[in-house]
Amino acid sequence: MTDILISEVGTRDGLQSVDAVMPLEAKKAWIKAEADAGVREIEVGSFVPPKLLPQMADTAEVVAFAKTIPNLTVVTLVPNAKGAENAAKAGVDGMSIPFSMSETHSVNNVRKDHPAMLREIRAVADIAKGAGIHFAVGLSTAFGCTMEGAVSEEQVVRLAVAAAEAGAQEFSLSDTTGYADPQQVRRLTRKVKAEVGDMLSTLHLHNTRGLGLANVVAGLDEGITTFDASLCGLGGCPFAPGASGNIVTEDLVLMLQAMGYNTGIDLEKLLKVRKILENALPGEPLYGFTADAGVPLGMEQRAQLERAA
């Protein structure tokens, strides 16, 4: 029975896409309830300038609260060395920086070309290492870019190797644009793993075109052990209102458990956490099929058979 780690990113990736600023107390209740349901890692916020993302302004306080929960790995996003210093000060367990594989996207998004990003990654790595904090690099737009279209797989591999040399300890492949398909996930995962091995542990998949869980299956086939997901699929898609962003944590848990994987998460408990988002974000579209359709009858029995097989 393989263990799969689900990393909840709704409190960062989700909330930063929502116009409303979720009150600190609601964030705390959300994090606490997910941890109670068995979620072991949560990306609780982002150390970006509050001017840019007011939704993330209380990240240091959120980290302080999350760190009081036993057995929870508390991670945050950091856009640069300044953010990394703040994350280290706040006492996170892990930090990650997005590194856009599309240089056009990188320049447009953070005004840094690839060499500048690699210098930033080295600076963040030094801060993380000095503070004894785990440091991951998210290879974003790895499956395609809304500006460049297809992104060269060879370039992704080359940049991953360069980021490893700059001090990255772990990688995720990120389908920022919702472009990935299962065949591509398999091939790119294999190519990157061929160079950096199990440092590539994670897939960050979006469900923009409904292919999110299909891409998870492809990732499982290639030995991926961590998947980012967002409760209620929170995280609007920047291209189309009405299309969902992140893959839905609840649906992912259902699929993995039915397949016989161990996530450590109590699905019924997790489904109840949706109530916190419904109350704190009125009018915000919440996604997820399992919440409507319910857990299949005989699921536990089937999962047991699966594990025995």
Place this chain on the structure above:
Amino acid sequence: MTDILISEVGTRDGLQSVDAVMPLEAKKAWIKAEADAGVREIEVGSFVPPKLLPQMADTAEVVAFAKTIPNLTVVTLVPNAKGAENAAKAGVDGMSIPFSMSETHSVNNVRKDHPAMLREIRAVADIAKGAGIHFAVGLSTAFGCTMEGAVSEEQVVRLAVAAAEAGAQEFSLSDTTGYADPQQVRRLTRKVKAEVGDMLSTLHLHNTRGLGLANVVAGLDEGITTFDASLCGLGGCPFAPGASGNIVTEDLVLMLQAMGYNTGIDLEKLLKVRKILENALPGEPLYGFTADAGVPLGMEQRAQLERAA
């Protein structure tokens, strides 16, 4: 480059779940437009008593129209020998009967236990053979039942073999309840194929819990070459309003083409067919992610790379 056949079932499975009766002219426009987009097989209706399903009352006329379209395989559902006679009279290319693997479901749904169903299958097979019509059996509730819970895989295999002996020419595994997971799809497909070989050609998957396309990936891995799907995911889920039923034809085409499979379907043309449903079924929830998010930039270029790989 593998050819995958997409069988559109919205005109049957979709419309029979919708309260409104779609006018004959709209059905014709839908079928014509899908065929123009490259869809090669459509399940255009069901020969059930109009008292039970008024939405299907005009099936003979729909068949007559669909048969005028060149290179389109016209299939219908038949619940029993009486329906098979009507289908043969109407001049269909193929007919299929649902055979519920859960005996409880079969008795509740069509008042026939498994031996009675096998007698019915033999009768239908004789009619189809006499008329030179292709005859398929849909192994429904194969992945689980809302009444029985888990359904024995050994029972599914045994009943498939019995149905083959009764004259079935082809099989589909049908996830009637939206219970299937990719691991189960792989295993059950393998087990049934071990006994009946390529007579198992088709998966009929629902997206009730968001796992539909993930299950398609599992089916592709096991050599499945035909997938049923419904435009706009039409076909409400009987368990939860708001949850979708069938997998969405448009999203399936996107995924398969991105993976390098040949479906023969023009996706942009197919997306435009949604307009017919929007107009003919006002207020009906229509599903599908690709319609909102659009086709990825550089998709064709990527698909070409995929096919070359």
